[in-house]
Amino acid sequence: MTKKTLFIAFVVSLGGFLFGFDAGIISGVMSFAGPEFNLNDAQTGWVVSSPSFAAMIAMLVSGKLSDRIGRKKILIVVAFLYAFSALASAYSYSYETLYIARMIGGLAFGAALILAPTYIAEISNSQNRGTLVSIQQLNIVLGFFAAFLSNYYFNNLNSSSQIFSDEIVWRWMLGVEFIPAIIYFVLMFFVPKSPRWLFNQNQTTQAKKVLLQIHGSQQAEIEIEAIKQNINTSSNVVKTNFKVLFSPALRYIMGIGLLLGVLQQATGINAIYFYATSIFKQTGIGTDAAFSSGVLLSLTTVIFTLIAMYLVDRMGRRPLLLVGITGIAISLLTCAYGFNQAKYQLTEDGINSLSLVDSSKLLKFQDLEFESDVEFKNKLKSAIGNQVYAKNEGAILEAATKMNSTLVLFGIFGFIACFAFSLGPIMWVMLSELFPNKYRGLAIGVIGFINSFTSWTIQQVFPWELSNLGSSLTFLIYGLIAVFGVVMFTKYLPETKGKSLEEIELEFVK
Numbered sequence: 001m002t003k004k005t006l007f008i009a010f011v012v013s014l015g016g017f018l019f020g021f022d023a024g025i026i027s028g029v030m031s032f033a034g035p036e037f038n039l040n041d042a043q044t045g046w047v048v049s050s051p052s053f054a055a056m057i058a059m060l061v062s063g064k065l066s067d068r069i070g071r072k073k074i075l076i077v078v079a080f081l082y083a084f085s086a087l088a089s090a091y092s093y094s095y096e097t098l099y100i101a102r103m104i105g106g107l108a109f110g111a112a113l114i115l116a117p118t119y120i121a122e123i124s125n126s127q128n129r130g131t132l133v134s135i136q137q138l139n140i141v142l143g144f145f146a147a148f149l150s151n152y153y154f155n156n157l158n159s160s161s162q163i164f165s166d167e168i169v170w171r172w173m174l175g176v177e178f179i180p181a182i183i184y185f186v187l188m189f190f191v192p193k194s195p196r197w198l199f200n201q202n203q204t205t206q207a208k209k210v211l212l213q214i215h216g217s218q219q220a221e222i223e224i225e226a227i228k229q230n231i232n233t234s235s236n237v238v239k240t241n242f243k244v245l246f247s248p249a250l251r252y253i254m255g256i257g258l259l260l261g262v263l264q265q266a267t268g269i270n271a272i273y274f275y276a277t278s279i280f281k282q283t284g285i286g287t288d289a290a291f292s293s294g295v296l297l298s299l300t301t302v303i304f305t306l307i308a309m310y311l312v313d314r315m316g317r318r319p320l321l322l323v324g325i326t327g328i329a330i331s332l333l334t335c336a337y338g339f340n341q342a343k344y345q346l347t348e349d350g351i352n353s354l355s356l357v358d359s360s361k362l363l364k365f366q367d368l369e370f371e372s373d374v375e376f377k378n379k380l381k382s383a384i385g386n387q388v389y390a391k392n393e394g395a396i397l398e399a400a401t402k403m404n405s406t407l408v409l410f411g412i413f414g415f416i417a418c419f420a421f422s423l424g425p426i427m428w429v430m431l432s433e434l435f436p437n438k439y440r441g442l443a444i445g446v447i448g449f450i451n452s453f454t455s456w457t458i459q460q461v462f463p464w465e466l467s468n469l470g471s472s473l474t475f476l477i478y479g480l481i482a483v484f485g486v487v488m489f490t491k492y493l494p495e496t497k498g499k500s501l502e503e504i505e506l507e508f509v510k
Helices: 003-012 014-037 041-069 071-090 095-123 129-160 166-175 178-190 195-200 204-215 217-233 242-246 251-266 269-274 276-282 287-311 317-340 348-352 373-384 386-400 405-420 423-434 437-468 471-492 501-508
Strands: 343-345
Touching: 003 014, 003 095, 003 129, 003 178, 003 204, 014 041, 014 071, 014 095, 014 129, 014 166, 014 178, 014 269, 014 276, 014 287, 014 386, 041 071, 041 095, 041 195, 041 269, 041 437, 071 095, 071 166, 071 178, 095 129, 095 195, 095 423, 095 437, 129 166, 129 287, 129 423, 195 204, 195 217, 195 437, 204 217, 242 251, 242 437, 251 269, 251 423, 251 437, 251 471, 269 276, 269 405, 269 437, 276 287, 276 386, 276 405, 276 437, 287 405, 287 423, 317 405, 317 423, 317 471, 343 386, 348 386, 373 386, 373 437, 405 423, 423 437, 423 501, 437 471
Parallel strands: none
Antiparallel strands: none
């Protein structure tokens, strides 16, 4: 692995950093913006999930578009859209302007999430491809970590400074994303075009020059010969279109790709990331502890993503995914059990501790014990109003919740750790490997669309799930999906470790 390839992979995957930052920052933003705009569950879900909805469109078209005009050009546009979205979000004055600004950012990260691993795979060789593509996931989790640190910092400012009031602090949370977005935009001008894309465009001289720059003469010759041979054997393949992706020749790898794309999101990972602060509040640890727990959660993600980068080209893709999805299932079912054992009761001291709530409206609930979090929250919302409850949810649940919060937190952190060394990075590694050069952009775009649609669905319905199904049933559903994943991976998942892209094509494309 050369310094040049490492630098290029890091720069190209900065779009992942910005995705992670945006996803992490919104969990803190909604603690302030939600009550300010008095959003209901559907509106809260839409503000959070609207970028993923826009990303679906970007994923569907950007892969095929990149096959035509190149990965680099689109990624430069992506960086600009990130910067614009950050400023527009910070200056939002209504529910509508906030979600529109975030949808612009969604177009950016939809394109970035599929083009970065595609590009990185095309500049890598079989020995380091897994590690380099995993840099995308590392940047995503570093973005989460930076976002949760930023949220923690601004939440402390909100508590200690009148300047950063509830109405102002969330705008700063969103606006700081402009800084890494501009850095990404500038650095993208220093990376070359994809050599494999150049070969497919008959720009052979420039492609060879890029390979020499990033690999050196010896490895470059190996890559050039492999690419030439692949192009020669694929010269009579039909034109790229959506229909051919589901032809008998590609059916197996397309099925594996779709399975990975759906399961990565259907286990609820973005419910955890995008609503982390709200989820931690459900355990009764309080608002400040919820923000600090977000920092610890994102740090866990970084550590286990680094473990995945170390193991992916040593241990292989299949073992990591099987161990990870099994751990995810156990962790989610643990969360479901922990929430199922919870009780909710407001004592006299608990009511008196809620200084920002009219205690006279809560006296009728004093010493009443609720076994259902849904019933408890609905009773309080009807008594004090949705807006007041939303602003004080952390304090209310801290005062009323009786549960084994350690068990639930263990489940949440276990889920995050297992995801970070398996489904998080390995899905993108395998998607960048499985498909032939001619179809790679289109195929990853289609699977990215399905992945993003699943993510959007999870994000959109999660507030409704918490309000209507409760925390226990919500996590039980995700846990059962993970169990299904264990069965499917055990039966169908292939291994691609140590094989060139051309070797993988010969083995799996019939």
